[in-house]
Amino acid sequence: MALSLFEKIWREHVIRDLGNGYALLHIDRNVNHDLVGSLVFEPLDKLKRRMPFPELNFATMDHGIDTDPGRGDETKIPGGKDGVQGLRRKSKEYGVHLFDLGDVRQGIVHVITPELGIALPGLTLVCGDSHTTTVGGMGALCWGAGVTEIEHVLATQTLLVEKPKALRILFEGRVAKGVTPKDMILYAIGQLGAKAGNGYCVEFAGEAIRALPVEGRLTVCNMAIEMAARFGMVAADDTTFEYIAGRPFAPKGALFDQGVRYWRTLPSDPGAAFDREVTLDAGKIEPQITWGTSPQDVIGVSGRVPDPAKAPNAEQRGYLERALKYAGLAPGAPIDGTPIDVAFIGSCTNSRLSDLRRAAQILKGRKVAKGVTAWCVPGSGQVKRDAEAEGIDRVFRDAGFEWREPGCSMCVALGGDKFGPGQRSISSTNRNFENRQGVGVRTHLASPEMVAAAAVTGRITDVRKLAV
């Protein structure tokens, strides 16, 4: 029987089918972070139960910590320190692998799990954060779980899961020069809408996906949740296996070879059934930029923001008016040339070494425009170290960017990092919701190179005009 990638991994993990579309699944990996803190250990404490498989559980600090050089447990938010110290205390108590502040392995959860070889093809991996879809780019089944679910995983290494439907999005053809994985996923969300993935596991496939390096696939899967899909994935292939080889928690030697043999059996079979399938022409994509307050409010950089007067109905008109009002943009205006105040490169969407390298190419020999605040927050200690070894930090600093410590930072503006009301931000993150980057901040999502281009010109700019 022809099976999809999703179906194969799902079936392999069913311990018991509970009917009604629910199954008890084995969870191969779980990662905690400081926002979840010590809360998730409450039931274990109460039950006075040891964690059965601490070695499959990991923890890092990312959400609530700040990203200032020299930072410590003292976050800038009330109670933040409790999360950091609680997670540390409980991780030690229960024997969970902890990547603490100051450890080169510390970083944003979805950056470090592939980087450290914690995420492998064919695994189930959960984390108490909805962007866990990111890690599906490794060819694994990865999703964001609620706190009660994480408690269940810690206590049993299993989870009761409702089986999603299967959606495949095929990117056929090749992307043009200057078009990045971020543009691909923003384009897909713009085409399909922010609700299209509700109830689905999305497999991204097709020529343009296969051509992507692993880090690009992670970027694409990162935003599956922005189309409301709880799961996103890309089939693993030789590109993935090469990426995994030698990573600290990845299998070694004969075990690795055995893994590869198994992983090769996972891609969707020809003729596998999907509940829905969509084909997009990758060649049509240009650098994307959001204009409104949802990732689906996205256009090509040469486009114009919509005009509510042309909306097909009152509901749509109301939506557009509200979004434009928040964004402070005129109906029908071209987006290219819109002045910006802040530029941010970071987050689990786009803070990996390849992202920073590409942004650095734009920044090289240029300066951040007057009046613009520009930040770069590498996704992990390892990314930061690698970038520094290549001199990328110098390029950023020389251009006038702040080069900060790894964490979620302005993606969620929890850790005390914040922009000011009314400021216009261009950001390599994944959510442009109202107030996401601070009260009243107007966020435009784009690729790291688009952020770099806007930082140096002081305006939203088609990066292709600056590329060499």
Next chain:
Amino acid sequence: MDNFDVLTGKAAPLMRANIDTDAILPSRYLTRSSSQGKAGFGQFLFADWRFDDAGKPRPDFVLNRPEYKGAQILLAGENMGCGSSREHAPWALKGFGIRCVIAPSFGEIFFNNCFKNFVLPIALDAATVGKLAAQVEAGTGNRTMTVDLRQKTITAPDGSAIGFTIDEQRRQALLKGLDPIGETLLMWDEITAWRTKDQAKRPWAYLPKSG
């Protein structure tokens, strides 16, 4: 242990559409912890709506009004609990004392998270929710409703009965106060047997025992 069978309590109408999880519990409170654990988030429920910038209660906000003091049932608009997966939203509701939320539709994750925390979300058609809200608001002395999970009925303030539907598995879990971890631990032998087989098949997926 938590459970839910019959709830008789005051209902409060908050008839806005798209009340997102950030409104239910603003993100700046996510990292707050207190000796009360999850229940401690109740003090921050709807913080931006309940309190002004100086932290003083806004007298006109429904949950601050004396007639809704101690409300245990919340009536809300379309797409209640949309937004993020934060489970702090149902914790805050429950910590505040809300045990049942009635709305025309719900954000999917919020809906699921409510069950996990023994807060009962009930979807009714918009007209019925509107009618309930109107009765509560008219408040001719009676803002009380009864939600009977055994019978799957709601008794409106005017005494009329309204049926509702709910997934049977979920209903049982709420009624019995089933703790999901306890449930799963009953299957421990089965899980161990599965694992032994799986470990032979996917040895690369496991890591050495720590500590």
